[in-house]
Amino acid sequence: MITLHTNLGDIKIQTHEDKAPITVKNFLKYCEEGFYDNTIFHRVIKGFMIQGGGFTEDMDQKTTKPSIKNESNNGLKNTKGTLAMARTNDPDSATSQFFINLVDNSYLDYVSDRSPGYCVFAEVIEGMDVVEKIKDVKTSRHGIHQDVPVEAVVITHVTITE
Numbered sequence: 001m002i003t004l005h006t007n008l009g010d011i012k013i014q015t016h017e018d019k020a021p022i023t024v025k026n027f028l029k030y031c032e033e034g035f036y037d038n039t040i041f042h043r044v045i046k047g048f049m050i051q052g053g054g055f056t057e058d059m060d061q062k063t064t065k066p067s068i069k070n071e072s073n074n075g076l077k078n079t080k081g082t083l084a085m086a087r088t089n090d091p092d093s094a095t096s097q098f099f100i101n102l103v104d105n106s107y108l109d110y111v112s113d114r115s116p117g118y119c120v121f122a123e124v125i126e127g128m129d130v131v132e133k134i135k136d137v138k139t140s141r142h143g144i145h146q147d148v149p150v151e152a153v154v155i156t157h158v159t160i161t162e
Contacts, residue, residue, distance in 0.1 A: 001125070001161050002031055006041075007154045009130035011100075013083060013122045019074040020121035023085055023094070026068045027121060030096050031158045035062065041134055041153040042145065043099075050134050050153075051086055051099040057152045059142050064095035072110040076120035079104045081131070083122040091116040100124060102135055 004011040017024040030036060036053055039062065043051035055061055070091040078084055078101050085094035099118075101108075110117035124131060134153050142148040 002028075002122070003159045003161070004036070004127075005156045005158065006130060006134070007152075007156060008133045009127060011127035011130050012125050014125045015122040016074075016076060016120075019076050020071040020119055022068050023071050023119050023121040026065070026094075027098070028160070029065070031160055034157070035096060036155050037157045039155050041149065041155070043147045044134060044137055044139050044149055044153070045102075045147050046135050047103060048105065049099040049101050050131065051097060052153075052155060053086070054095075054097040057154060059145060059148070062096070067093045067095050070094065070116055070119050071121070072117040072119040074110075074119070077104075077106065078108040078118060078120055081124040081128055082120045083124070084108065084118040084120045087118065094119065100131055102131070 002013050015024040041050045041052040042055040080101055080103050082101050083098050086097035086099050087094040108118045137149045139147045140150050
């Protein structure tokens with residue numbers, strides 16, 4: 001189990017290594033190395049998702065490891081409370097950023113290789129109340145970025161337990 005300790009409370013998640021082994025290994029490596037410490041949820045869109053794992057409070061983007069293969073064709077769906085990897089238009093471009101689905105986002109699911117979707121690799125098992133708090137923060141523009149919380153929602157550190 002992984003706990004994201006935030007300034008608004010803890011979010012406990014369970015990974016699905018059996019369904020997304022590359023993605024989980026990648027995520028755990030970032031967790032173990034302290035990469036997510038003092039990063040923020042930099043994109044919060046009510047009725048959609050909250051995204052984090054790549055920016056500091058100053059909105060400086062952190063340097064990441066190489067991108068990974070998209071494992072979205074694993075049977076897992078982008079339902080409320082699941083975590084999926086953020087990526088660009090290139091299906092195999094995910095690095096460190098992830099998002100937590102606030103609602104069922106079936107249009108983000110794998111359909112085919114032409115419509116690859118976003119890889120779900122974990123789910124919130126405790127702390128959806130914290131996710132709901134994050135969802136309700138006031139957002140604004142910050143340079144080129146939209147939907148950025150006005151007051152930073154910080155992942156202070158991450159712990160991994162059995």
